Amino acid sequence: MTTVALLLGALLAAACALYVALPFLREPAPAEDRLDQPGTLERRQLELAEERDRALAALKELEFDHRTGKVSDDDYRELVGPLRRRAAEALRALELRAESREERVRAAG
Amino acid sequence: MARSQSPARLVIALSVAAALAVFLLYVSVAGGTPSVQPSQLRSHHGDVALVGKVVGKATGDAHGDGLRFRLRDVSGSASVPIVYRGSVPDLFRTGREVRLEGRLQNGVFVAKPDSLRTKCPSKYTPAKRS
Amino acid sequence: MPELGRAALAVCLGLAVYAVVAGGFAAATRRRRLARSAQNALLAAFIASLGAAAVLLGALLRKDFSFVYVADHTSLQLPKQYTVSAFWGGQEGSLLLWLVILTGFGAAAVALNRRVETAVLAWVVPVLGLVTTFFAFMLVVVSSPFDTQPAPADGAGLNPSLQNPYMMIHPPFLYLGFVGLTIPFAFAMGALLARRTDERWIVATRRWTLFAWTALGIGQLLGAHWAYVEVGWGGYYAWDPVENAALMPWLVATAFLHSVMIQEKRGMLKVWNMLLVVLAFCLALFGTFLTRSGVVSSIHSFTQSPLGPWFLGFICLVTICSLALVFSRLPLLRAKTRLESLVSREATFLYNNLLLVALCLTILWGVAFPILSDAVGRGQITVSAPYYNFFLRVFGLPLLLLMGIGPLVAWRRASLRSLGRSFAWPAGIALATGILLLALGAGSSWVGLVAYTFSAFVLGSIGYEFARGTRARRALAGGSWSSAFAELVARNRRRYGGYVVHAAIVLLAIGVTGSSAYDSVKTQKLKPGQTMAIGDYRLTYRALVKHEGANATEYRALLDVRRRGHFLETLASGKNSYRAEQQVSNEVGIRSDYLTGEDLFVITDQINRNGSVDFKVLVKPLVNLIWLSGVLFLGGSLIALWPSAAEQRRLTARYRELRAPARA
DSSP states (O other), X not given: OHHHHHHHHXXXXXXXXXXXXXXXXXXXXXXXXXXXXXXXXXXXXXXXXXHHHHHHHHHHHHHHHXXXXXXXXXXXXXXXXXXXXXXXXXXXXXXXXXXXXXHHHHHHO | OOXXXXXXXXXXXXXXXXXXXXXXXXXXXXXXXXXXXXXXXXGOOSOEEEEEEEEEEEEEETTTTEEEEEEEOTXXXXXXXXXXXXXXXXXXXXXXXXXXXXXXXXXXXXXXXXXXXEOOOOSSSOOOOO | OHHHHXXXXXXXXXXXXXXXXXXXXXXXXXXXXXXXHHXXXXXXXXXXXXXXXXXXXXXXXXXXXXXXXXXXXXXXXXXXXXXXXXXXXSHHHHHHHHHHHHHHHHHHHHXXXXXXXXXXXXXXXXXXXXXXXXXXXXXXXXXXTTOBOOOXXXXXXXXXXXXXXXXXXXXXXXHHHHHHTHHHHHHHHHHHHXXXXXXXXXXXXXXXXXXXXXXXXXXHHHHHHHXXXXXXXXXXXXXXXXXXXXXXXXXXXXXXXXXXXXXXXXXXXXXXXXXXXXXXXXXXHHHHHHHHHOOXXXXXXXXXXXXXXXXXXXXXXXXXXXXXXXXXXXXXXXXSSOOOOSSSHHHHHHHHHHHHHHHHHHHHHHHHHHHXXXXXTSOOEEOOHHHHHHHHHHHHHHHHHHHHHGGGSOSSOOOHHHHHXXXXXXXXXXXXXXXXXXXXXXXXXXXXXXXXXXXXXXXXXXXXXXXXXXXXXXXXXXXOHHHHHHHHHHHTHHHHHHHHHHHHXXXXXXXXXXXXXXXXXXXXXXXXXXXXXXXTEEEEEEEEEEEEOSSEEEEEEEEEEEETTEXXXXXXXXXXXXXXXXXXXXXXXXXXXXXXTEEEEEEEEEEOTTSOEEEEEEEETTTHHHHHHHHHHHHHHHHHHSXXXXXXXXXXXXXXXXXXXXXX
């Protein structure tokens, strides 16, 4: 019994060690080994995208609240302007980024 | 908007102050009951929570004249006679650790009705078979 | 076979340490393959812990008494289902269950996020690895389930009070909740370590948090029901430190669920959310520590085990490191927006958070007080129900009211006029209910009356929200009322699922109020043939019967129950005397009236030699609403948890944009 148990234990340890080493065994000499991490530019892009999504979602929710009657007509008029402006700004900022990226790509090659 | 500080901070500060005030008010009015063992009873007057081990046989009727037994220090020898009226938990027996509220009167600890609680025998170490 | 178990645990420990070291190094130096390898280590750790669990389960089912653990917690006559539940009936086994769930959740979190979220995941892995290392270390070094001994003839058996179906579900649900809170914690720390400022970690863990919170809630309700029907003192919650140990993280998690919505929508409260998730996790660890260390005396008390100091040390380590991390990333967490109005949904969420955290901290103070007072030499001074009930009322009643106010208020800013319009119906319903209840005599307890009135307000506001939402949907898209309703809920799962959960909490509040503010108790000694009266009920003690069961002698007093002249049923209430364990347990008789939700609760206090019996009878109005609320709670959570295709698309689109080449 004990030998079987120890054998199984050793097998388990070996299997786990193999699985852990797998990434190195699969690619012994990869082209690049960098961890995919958003650089500062990409992080800014993410933030802007989040801003845009947040502004759009807020607009949508305001519309819904207005329709259900939670937000009165006066309140709606007051709130919708700034929200639309924010959404437009966020969209513009993202567009500008995309344009500048296009230019950089074109300039590079 | 020329507000230098978000109202959120003010709200939080006020709430913390309010909560503390409520808390201090409660503690000053009520307060916890000291948990003592039979050997410490002499120095405590007034209502206490008495903790100890049941020794000897329990006699009497908890629903009648009163259940009488002795309570001893958990790890000591000082003991005190107890008179208890009210519900008796199932786990109550000689040798078990119990807790009751009440006060010492004329050398006998008179317990508050229905205040007897037993400590569950340890779940995580089993009762060893003799 | 125990060697296999020990080996599996050792392998698990090794993998966890590797995940910490390699994972941390990989994240810091941005090595892809090493990060992947560390992820694999976490996945493998799950397999290893499963192996150890299988060994223990096998030993239990075989009744292999050469395992000390099996001998200590089972016996030859123990039925099969309780043999299985004995797995977590003891200290070592319950730690192993923790480890299995922890590695399982960790593996799932890694598997689900490895394609999308490589950067944050790189830091999440070492954090998860650290927690896994602690538990694996405890199991390997301090408290092993695989200790052996020369096998005795029979085991010690499971404590009779644990031999019931609740033992099979209550602890696992609680563990799912406790351990589940590790995942949002790990992702939060991972995001901080990776210096990320976006909300991705919240979105990734939102469902984990909801799941853990639901499991913790259901687990507590199960525990309360267990206490009610099995322990049978007439109550369902005793403010026992171990009960509080599960309540505290649940309260903080509730606050967290609400405040993350603010962070998602407005980008505010980032620091607060970090602190909340750290607090929730530390309370979950603290709860585990409380139930194992014997530091605070409670009826769940376990022995003074060697585990205590280790746990305390780990909690301190986690607290200090997380707080230091949050502090060091403070500039990143600055909010760009601010609270615009004290009358807005953001503000009500903030008030709700403050109340929940305040309640949690007062409970924590009450639990820790005996330890602290002992440490300063004044002996263990305990606080009991009056303390907790006071603060439950002070913080709970406003919370109840807020549950009704929140849904009616818009984001950002709400003008008093629109508020007035929204409040009209619910407030009217509440006022009418209050007056009606007062006329019916509910004024005997002003706390109860207030609670009922607030509950009516909340239910009114929830109903109103559903009604006007359905009406707006129908105006927009046509169709029948029922299809509009279904569409409404399907398109706003989080919001309306949340409303259902609120309704469940209100039912809970009504049930608790009814059964504590308006209950009645009576004790009386009855001889056979005598009758006692309580409320509308008349109970006549008929006879005492004795029955020799499989492992206990069962004594039952039979009582005829009548109400207003009508015979209702014959209740049996009594005691079981367990021969082997030399223990007596209370077997209460409960008559539940499903129409009114009321319970007639009969306890056989004392069986006297002259044939008379001392009974304690309680009437608990509306108590069955508490158990019903559990069902509604689960339903609402499921609605909120259900994945939404639209949301998934939006998230993947956002990430695709990042990698998207220049537009054509």
